[in-house]
Amino acid sequence: MTTMRDVAARAGVSTKTVSRVFNDDPHVLPHTRALVEQAMRELNYVPNVLATTFRAGRTSVIGVAVPDIVDPFFASIARAIEDVARGRGLSTLVTSLGSDPEGERPAIESMLGRQLSGLVIAPVGVDHSWLERWREHTPIVFVDRAPVGLDADTFVEADERGAVVAVQHLIGHGHRRIAYVGDAVHLSTEANRLEGWRRGLAEAGIAADAELVRSGVSDREAARQAVAQLRALDDPPTALFSANARCSMALAAALRDEPLAIVGFGDFPMADVLTPALTVIDQDPYRLGTLAAERIFDRLGGAEPAGPAVAVIDVDLVERESCRTGAAPV
CATH class of the missing domain: 3.40.50.2300 (Response regulator)
Structure with missing residues (x-):
């Protein structure tokens, strides 16, 4: 696994500078920041999320909200997210949203109130614009179903x-x-x-x-x-x-x-x-869940572009x- 020391060596800076870049220290020179960010991307660097989330006041938990956890399709998505999270030292918190669009917002806000490290949602609602303020500090990825009224990372099928x-x-x-x-x-x-x-x-x-x-x-x-x-x-x-x-x-x-x-x-x-x-x-719901979880960690690591991405996964x-x-x- 790539370490902060590896990134520092590739960029020609100290490990402290890498840490400052990752934590968005405004005193890092633009040229130095660009070198470090490029090294992170090239090495596919994922930082110690446990330490990072602790410093940011977040729990080391990825939230998963799906319509019905008993449904084999959504259970497979949740399992994939759990597998990826466990490999990075985090746990998951899973909830079933049910089928009533009106119940989606209170259920998701309850989860977000726990200061999650990230959240993956397979939505049932018809408006997600209210999530904009949450997305400013918590990576949120939609899976299987696209959000309504919100630009966000999304993985859907064809x-x-x-x-x-x-x-x-x-x-x-x-x-x-x-x-x-x-x-x-x-x-x-x-x-x-x-x-x-x-x-x-x-x-x-x-x-x-x-x-x-x-x-x-x-x-x-x-x-x-x-x-x-x-x-x-x-x-x-x-x-x-x-x-x-x-x-x-x-x-x-x-x-x-x-x-x-x-x-x-x-x-x-x-x-x-x-x-x-x-x-x-x-x-292939397991692949959908894996991609969604990996995007959460990409966002936490600062490796992705600033704008959201929408990916359409082919079916057979x-x-x-x-x-x-x-x-x-x-």
């Missing part, structure tokens, strides 16, 4: 493109009546996936039928009702695109006796052993049996 791939894959199997089944369409992830569903159909010359859109599907009963409503249409779908893993798990039970072809956005444990095994758009189709299931299209 939601729209993934939905296009899923829909076009079903079209490739002969389907033209493809339903969209989702949960909270006000979230950026689902809004983008719904747009991808529309675009995937449009690129194949198929009109998007609003009757084929079902939202609010977050449990088995809602999935059962959604499937029953879709089957009752005069021109029912022969295939489904599921917008997230929670919907897919609920739909697996609803489709058990009368399967339809389906592709789900997001893999989950046991998806590959279902009957039929579920074809998915794989998101994992083909199994479910995309070839169900009634043959006519």
Whole structure:
């Protein structure tokens, strides 16, 4: 691991000067500061965060706020953040935000009030402009879902493109009546996936039928009702695109006796052993969490540019049996 002594040797200064640069001492000459910062970047220097956070009055804890820690997707993100933090000598504090946008701010402010070293959020709210004052002294990174009303470090998946791939894959199997089944369409992830569903159909010359859109599907009963409503249409779908893993798990039970072809956005444990095994758009949540945690430490170490960065992580189709299931299209 690179030390402060290594940085000092590369920059040709003392270790005390490196420390002064890292702590933003205004008395360091601009030329010297530039040399030290360049050496930090070249050596990928991460300082002793425990000592730094103690001096800054922060706890040696990274906060993690996700909608539901029981959800396998968000649990994987949290685990990745914990692994990175533990490797740097910090612990994590994890909370579930739930699904109510109104409850997001008090839950997050409660965490930030603990003087965290940094915070990673997978948001459920519709306005994050209030976080601007917190971001001045606490690194905040958004993951999976982009913030609203705030420019901040963000790591998201290629939601729209993934939905296009899923829909076009079903079209490739002969389907033209493809339903969209989702949960909270006000979230950026689902809004983008719904747009991808529309675009995937449009690129194949198929009109998007609003009757084929079902939202609010977050449990088995809602999935059962959604499937029953879709089957009752005069021109029912022969295939489904599921917008997230929670919907897919609920739909697996609803489709058990009368399967339809389906592709789900997001893999989950046991998806590959279902009957039929579920074809998915794989998101790699562990990588998302790792990138988010590493950005927190980059910010703490002063190695990143001053402006926020938005990264879109690509997704991949994992083909199994479910995309070839169900009634043959006519």
